[in-house]
Each structure stands twice: as C-alpha cells, then as structure tokens.
Amino acid sequence: MTSLAIAANGLRKSYGDKVVLDGIDLAVPAGTVFALLGPNGAGKTTAVKILSTLITADAGDLQVGGHDLGADPQAVRAAIGVTGQFSAVDGLITGEENMLLMADLHHLPKSEGRRVAADLLERFDLTDAAKKPASTYSGGMKRRLDLAMTLVGNPRIIFLDEPTTGLDPRSRHNMWQIIRALVADGVTVFLTTQYLEEADELADRIAVLSDGRIAAEGTAEELKRLIPGGHVQLRFEDPRAYEAAATALREVTQPHSGLRSGGGTPDDEALTLQIPSGGSQRELRSILDWLDAAGIEADELTVHTPDLDDVFFALTGPGSVPSQPNQPNQPKENVR
Numbered sequence: 270m271t272s273l274a275i276a277a278n279g280l281r282k283s284y285g286d287k288v289v290l291d292g293i294d295l296a297v298p299a300g301t302v303f304a305l306l307g308p309n310g311a312g313k314t315t316a317v318k319i320l321s322t323l324i325t326a327d328a329g330d331l332q333v334g335g336h337d338l339g340a341d342p343q344a345v346r347a348a349i350g351v352t353g354q355f356s357a358v359d360g361l362i363t364g365e366e367n368m369l370l371m372a373d374l375h376h377l378p379k380s381e382g383r384r385v386a387a388d389l390l391e392r393f394d395l396t397d398a399a400k401k402p403a404s405t406y407s408g409g410m411k412r413r414l415d416l417a418m419t420l421v422g423n424p425r426i427i428f429l430d431e432p433t434t435g436l437d438p439r440s441r442h443n444m445w446q447i448i449r450a451l452v453a454d455g456v457t458v459f460l461t462t463q464y465l466e467e468a469d470e471l472a473d474r475i476a477v478l479s480d481g482r483i484a485a486e487g488t489a490e491e492l493k494r495l496i497p498g499g500h501v502q503l504r505f506e507d508p509r510a511y512e513a514a515a516t517a518l519r520e521v522t523q524p525h526s527g528l529r530s531g532g533g534t535p536d537d538e539a540l541t542l543q544i545p546s547g548g549s550q551r552e553l554r555s556i557l558d559w560l561d562a563a564g565i566e567a568d569e570l571t572v573h574t575p576d577l578d579d580v581f582f583a584l585t586g587p588g589s590v591p592s593q594p595n596q597p598n599q600p601k602e603n604v605r
C-alpha cells in the first residue's frame with residue numbers, strides 16, 4: 270500500500286453561518302503532486318491553512334506526514350513547508366539575509382546555514398541577486414526566494430497556495446520546473462490553483478472543489494472523461510461554403526451518415542461548425558467521408574478533446590457558467 274502524505278476524512282470548516290468546507294475527503298500519496306482546483310472563494314486557502322496547522326478545522330480526521338493534526342500539530346509543522354499568497358519574504362533585507370534568517374529559525378549551525386542558503390540560492394537562480402534587497406526582485410524572483418526559504422527546513426511535504434498567480438508565462442514555466450524537480454526528489458506537493466493548465470501540467474491527481482464539496486477527483490485524464498465535449502471543428506473562410514456545410518449538416522440523419530447524434534453546432538460569426546466526436550480514427554474517417562460525399566471543403570479541421578476547462582465549467586459553474594470572471598487560459602484545440 271502506498272503511504273499517504275496527507276489524509277483527510279470529513280474535513281469541515283464554517284465561518285459563522287457560511288459553510289466553507291462541507292466534509293471533504295482527501296488522500297494524497299507520498300511523492301505525488303495533488304492539485305486542489307476551484308474558483309475564487311471555493312475554500313482552497315482554507316483547506317491549506319487547516320492542513321498546515323495555521324487554523325483548526327471544525328471536524329474531520331486529519332493526518333499529515335503520518336501525524337494527527339489535532340493531537341500533534343508540532344510534528345506536522347516539522348514535516349511540512351508552506352508558501353502562500355502572502356509571502357514570508359522580507360523586502361528590506363537581501364535575498365541571502367532572508368535565507369540566513371530562515372536557517373536561524375531552523376536552528377541550523379551557522380556554517381551549515383550558509384551552505385544550505387548558498388545551495389538553494391544557486392538552485393533557484395538567485396545567486397546574482399543574493400546581495401540585493403528582496404524588494405528589488407521581480408514577482409517571479411520573490412516567489413522563487415519564498416520557495417527557497419521554505420526548503421531550508423528540508424520539508425517532505427510542501428503546500429503551495431497559488432504559486433504562480435500573477436506570474437508571467439516564463440516565470441510560471443520556471444516555477445513548474447522547480448516543482449517537478451522537487452517531486453523528482455520525493456517531495457509531496459499539495460498545490461492550489463485557479464489555473465486549469467497548471468493542474469493539468471503538474472498534478473498526478475486533481476480534486477475540484479465546488480460549494481464546499483469535492484465535485485470530482487481523479488487524474489486529469491479521468492476528469493476529462495467525465496464529461497462530453499469532444500468535437501471536430503470545421504472552419505470556413507467563405508461564408509457561402511459555410512452556409513452550404515451548415516445546411517448539409519442539418520440534413521444529416523444519424524443512422525446512415527455514421528456521424529454521431531447531436532448534429533453540428535454552428536457559429537455564424539466565426540464561420541465554424543462543430544460535430545460531436547470522440548476523436549477516434551473510425552469517427553474521423555466517417556466525418557471525412559461524409560464531407561467528401563457532401564462536397565464540403567473546410568479550410569481548417571481541428572479535433573477538440575475535452576480539456577480541464579470543460580470539466581471545470583461543467584462541475585463548478587451554475588448552468589456551466591464559469592464562476593471566475595477571468596479565465597487564464599483558453600480551451601485547447603489539438604490540430605491533428
């Protein structure tokens with residue numbers, strides 16, 4: 270049996286009348302990345318604060334690093350590292366001084382503290398900036414310093430609360446590489462994110478938090494299979510070709526065409542038609558055969574497999590409407 274780094278059963282937390290976590294279960298195997306995904310206000314930070322002993326739960330059987338959160342929070346604290354949205358970085362002192370302060374907090378002997386600080390600054394590409402005040406660092410550098418400070422204590426379980434929110438794409442990819450390297454070293458990462466792409470890229474397992482409950486949990490692939498959404502999209506340059514194809518598609522009758530039921534969904538402005546399809550070779554062939562037979566020549570044909578955006582919107586939004594106003598990434602189209 271794989272050992273669990275984090276196990277929560279029946280985790281509950283309310284603020285006044287507001288139920289934030291309504292009895293959730295979480296199981297994170299050691300050495301894996303777990304992403305808790307949810308819209309703003311879903312309770313992700315609350316879950317991290319509870320599991321990292323910053324606040325207490327109202328109820329639940331909670332184990333982190335093999336220690337009971339209620340009975341032995343001190344042992345939990347010794348096993349974990351936390352970097353949150355509110356960074357521990359002190360801007361008035363240099364990056365190196367921040368690191369040395371952390372080494373002191375962990376009671377490392379001076380020489381070892383210096384060695385660990387220098388190693389981590391090097392690993393996080395901060396050596397050149399080490400003697401500069403942290404207030405002069407870019408957002409990405411501050412996040413890296415924050416994580417480097419967390420690693421001074423060599424934690425085996427790390428909570429990362431929205432580690433890349435607000436970072437530019439390059440810094441985000443950089444942080445992903447750092448996280449992957451940590452996991453390769455056997456560290457367990459509990460990540461919260463509002464970026465679907467981030468969960469898809471990094472997480473072994475993903476839980477979608479919605480209305481205080483886990484709406485779905487599984488690998489990215491398992492979650493994608495939960496919902497329909499696969500389709501072939503045809504795009505036309507010429508409005509007349511588009512009209513003709515839309516008409517032909519409306520006339521298609523399921524049993525003879527070999528096309529899946531559901532018809533096509535036209536988008537008159539983008540001049541695109543969507544045909545439901547799981548994307549299998551057989552289905553694509555029948556769509557192509559039908560297009561040939563109907564004399565339709567699309568300017569572009571793309572296969573869209575359901576992605577985490579589809580899952581997220583289907584699970585978290587009322588009537589499939591996204592709960593967040595600004596979705597960071599667009600649905601992916603896989604051109605084949």
Ligand code: ADP
Binds near residue numbers: 307309311312313314
């Ligand atoms: P997320 O991290 O998913 O954005 P949070 O865990 O920060 O969500 O918040 C979940 C809900 O709990 C929100 O509605 C928030 O307003 C509420 N909340 C969080 N902390 C407190 C608090 N200390 N007192 C009252 N309500 C809180």
